[in-house]
Amino acid sequence: MQQAPITIRNKIRHGELTRYTSGFAPGFVQCNLVILPKKYADDFSKFCQLNPKPCPLIATSENTGDFTIEKLGHDLDIRTDIPLYRLYEQGELIKEVTDIVDIWQDDFVAFLLGCSFSFEEALLAEGIEIRNISEGKNVPMYKTNIDCTPVNQLEGKMVVSMRPMSPADAIKAIGICSQYPKVHGAPIHIGDPAKLGVLDIDSPDFGDAVSVKEGEVLVFWACGVTPQLAIQNAKPDICITHSPGYMLITDIPNSQMKTATGDLC
Amino acid sequence: MQQAPITIRNKIRHGELTRYTSGFAPGFVQCNLVILPKKYADDFSKFCQLNPKPCPLIATSENTGDFTIEKLGHDLDIRTDIPLYRLYEQGELIKEVTDIVDIWQDDFVAFLLGCSFSFEEALLAEGIEIRNISEGKNVPMYKTNIDCTPVNQLEGKMVVSMRPMSPADAIKAIGICSQYPKVHGAPIHIGDPAKLGVLDIDSPDFGDAVSVKEGEVLVFWACGVTPQLAIQNAKPDICITHSPGYMLITDIPNSQMKTATGDLC
Numbered sequence: 081m082q083q084a085p086i087t088i089r090n091k092i093r094h095g096e097l098t099r100y101t102s103g104f105a106p107g108f109v110q111c112n113l114v115i116l117p118k119k120y121a122d123d124f125s126k127f128c129q130l131n132p133k134p135c136p137l138i139a140t141s142e143n144t145g146d147f148t149i150e151k152l153g154h155d156l157d158i159r160t161d162i163p164l165y166r167l168y169e170q171g172e173l174i175k176e177v178t179d180i181v182d183i184w185q186d187d188f189v190a191f192l193l194g195c196s197f198s199f200e201e202a203l204l205a206e207g208i209e210i211r212n213i214s215e216g217k218n219v220p221m222y223k224t225n226i227d228c229t230p231v232n233q234l235e236g237k238m239v240v241s242m243r244p245m246s247p248a249d250a251i252k253a254i255g256i257c258s259q260y261p262k263v264h265g266a267p268i269h270i271g272d273p274a275k276l277g278v279l280d281i282d283s284p285d286f287g288d289a290v291s292v293k294e295g296e297v298l299v300f301w302a303c304g305v306t307p308q309l310a311i312q313n314a315k316p317d318i319c320i321t322h323s324p325g326y327m328l329i330t331d332i333p334n335s336q337m338k339t340a341t342g343d344l345c
Numbered sequence: 346m347q348q349a350p351i352t353i354r355n356k357i358r359h360g361e362l363t364r365y366t367s368g369f370a371p372g373f374v375q376c377n378l379v380i381l382p383k384k385y386a387d388d389f390s391k392f393c394q395l396n397p398k399p400c401p402l403i404a405t406s407e408n409t410g411d412f413t414i415e416k417l418g419h420d421l422d423i424r425t426d427i428p429l430y431r432l433y434e435q436g437e438l439i440k441e442v443t444d445i446v447d448i449w450q451d452d453f454v455a456f457l458l459g460c461s462f463s464f465e466e467a468l469l470a471e472g473i474e475i476r477n478i479s480e481g482k483n484v485p486m487y488k489t490n491i492d493c494t495p496v497n498q499l500e501g502k503m504v505v506s507m508r509p510m511s512p513a514d515a516i517k518a519i520g521i522c523s524q525y526p527k528v529h530g531a532p533i534h535i536g537d538p539a540k541l542g543v544l545d546i547d548s549p550d551f552g553d554a555v556s557v558k559e560g561e562v563l564v565f566w567a568c569g570v571t572p573q574l575a576i577q578n579a580k581p582d583i584c585i586t587h588s589p590g591y592m593l594i595t596d597i598p599n600s601q602m603k604t605a606t607g608d609l610c
Contacts, residue, residue, distance in 0.1 A: 247535045247540065248533070248534065251531050254516055254520060255519060255520060255523035255531050258519075258520035266516050266517075266520050268513070268516070269512050269513065270515060270535065270562060271512050271536065271562050275512065275560060295537065295540060297535060297536050
């Protein structure tokens with residue numbers, strides 16, 4: 081039996097679930113997390129607005145210092161409900177921790193960004209094979225030569241995830257993902273990886289390489305790892321993110337991420 | 346000043362406009378035409394149902410023998426309102442004529458199919474270059490190795506049209522066209538033409554070759570010429586079609602061809 085998001089969050093909170101969240105609470109949105117002190121929040125909010133494909137902002141703390149985000153989930157506590165967090169200081173990864181209760185600050189603002197898990201589920205539902213899922217791997221991610229639109233010190237290259245598909249499936253996937261702008265939306269590139277500055281598709285910068293079959297086309301989506309690079313460049317005093325693959329499970333159905341108008345940029 | 350569809354149809358009817366209809370009545374749907382005797386109509390109707398990408402049926406004669414189709418246009422006369430018709434007998438092209446008043450039969454049924462002009466307009470509106478338009482050519486069309494779903498003697502290969510684009514524009518085009526299922530909808534293939542059995546992209550079977558720039562991806566759409574091949578194979582006693590490029594201009598706005606749900610097949 082499927083468990084409700086709140087049940088899973090409670091287990092995570094109490095250390096009963098410690099693994100990455102892929103496959104948990106199917107049908108519900110999972111989110112990337114970025115927490116920053118208030119003094120950096122306006123810049124990061126603007127960075128999300130200007131770079132909506134890699135940083136599709138779904139929610140923020142209602143008030144500075146809030147660790148509940150009722151809009152995303154009942155009784156949700158952003159300090160405890162993610163299995164693994166990353167602590168950055170001056171843009172450097174210091175350590176990974178299973179909760180941030182002790183390091184929470186009253187000036188923190190949490191940002192929750194859409195995640196590819198939502199669109200992968202929509203693609204699977206249409207019978208499209210997702211290679212990283214069928215091979216039991218983390219999706220391959222690559223640093224590109226595409227500059228994000230900078231906001232003060234927040235600047236960096238866009239990171240993309242890649243899924244190989246038959247041309248027919250790639251067309252279906254583009255049509256489907258165009259309807260999900262809040263979870264990265266339509267791909268940003270198809271075909272030759274060299275156009276993105278990616279010279280070796282078998283050596284991803286993050287995640288695992290997946291096999292590519294004869295006749296398949298490479299499909300590239302903007303990736304939620306992008307803001308982590310910008311934060312490494314901006315070097316804020318402190319920043320907390322989720323650990324890749326260990327996402328926040330929300331009460332929001334994936335279907336709510338679908339828009340009639342679509343996303344064609 | 347733009348002329349209303351009815352004004353243009355009247356000029357065509359009276360021999361005052363004799364050229365192909367690309368660029369006329371922007372914003373309004375233009376249609377492919379197939380006219381067959383009643384005894385073949387059920388088969389052709391089923392062929393359209395089973396092959397909706399190349400044969401997106403928009404309207405038929407309300408009653409057998411009707412040459413008006415009020416649903417498509419006020420005072421429309423299907424015998425006179427297209428600039429150039431093709432007459433087939435036993436599947437062979439006999440001649441082209443500027444009206445079919447003298448050869449109209451009481452047992453005729455007219456089928457009107459969606460046309461790529463509608464989606465080309467939607468793509469241009471989003472700033473996407475259409476190579477055949479910018480080079481002032483007819484779109485290149487190719488006979489593929491894809492079998493249509495046959496209905497009795499109606500059988501044949503799918504014909505596709507091709508438009509080269511940057512990968513980014515191809516993604517936008519797929520997203521847009523997915524929303525226009527009644528005018529061929531999403532492309533059926535991207536990338537390697539050999540997968541469709543097309544060995545020389547510079548030698549289209551119909552229309553004109555267009556230039557392909559470095560780094561562009563080839564995007565292939567199902568094409569309204571497809572039913573003409575099936576009819577050549579089925580060899581009905583008599584069949585009338587429009588001449589490629591000389592379409593029926595309707596009163597229906599292109600915007601009505603857009604669906605919220607889209608077309609993902």
